[in-house]
Amino acid sequence: MNTPHILIVDADILVRTPLAEYLRECGYLVIEAAGSVEAQALLTDKPSVVDIVLADVGGEDRSGFALAKWIRERLPDIRIVLTGSIVGSVEKAAELCEDSPALSKPYDHRVVLDQIQRLRAARKVGPA
Numbered sequence: 001m002n003t004p005h006i007l008i009v010d011a012d013i014l015v016r017t018p019l020a021e022y023l024r025e026c027g028y029l030v031i032e033a034a035g036s037v038e039a040q041a042l043l044t045d046k047p048s049v050v051d052i053v054l055a056d057v058g059g060e061d062r063s064g065f066a067l068a069k070w071i072r073e074r075l076p077d078i079r080i081v082l083t084g085s086i087v088g089s090v091e092k093a094a095e096l097c098e099d100s101p102a103l104s105k106p107y108d109h110r111v112v113l114d115q116i117q118r119l120r121a122a123r124k125v126g127p128a
Helices: 013-025 036-045 064-074 086-096 109-123
Strands: 005-009 029-033 052-056 079-083
Touching (some): 005 013, 005 036, 013 029, 029 036, 036 052, 064 079
Parallel strands (some): 005 029, 005 052
16 A cells, blocks of 8 residues: 655645644655645646645635645545634634624524624614
């Protein structure tokens, strides 16, 4: 049985490097890429080298999903694992809605209701 080659695609070097080192200690051959463009170039040059791609969907360019689609269309034999966190997505959402709360899933219905009530009270929107 051949040792799988894993491509880790994550812009955060503090996340990517320790994971790569751990997987190497477990006997895997690991290649690292900081983003989708670098990963696509690597996969275009040497497509048969990679067996599994572990890609972050919440990176700066938010391209993990696009990378997965690109791989599926061109290299269907490569297995893909998408990673990310709800917390990271919520933080990005909070940046877009600076004055609004950010909630993570699964929702606590009481917390959602409380946040809606606070927003309505602060903005005096709609019936109280």
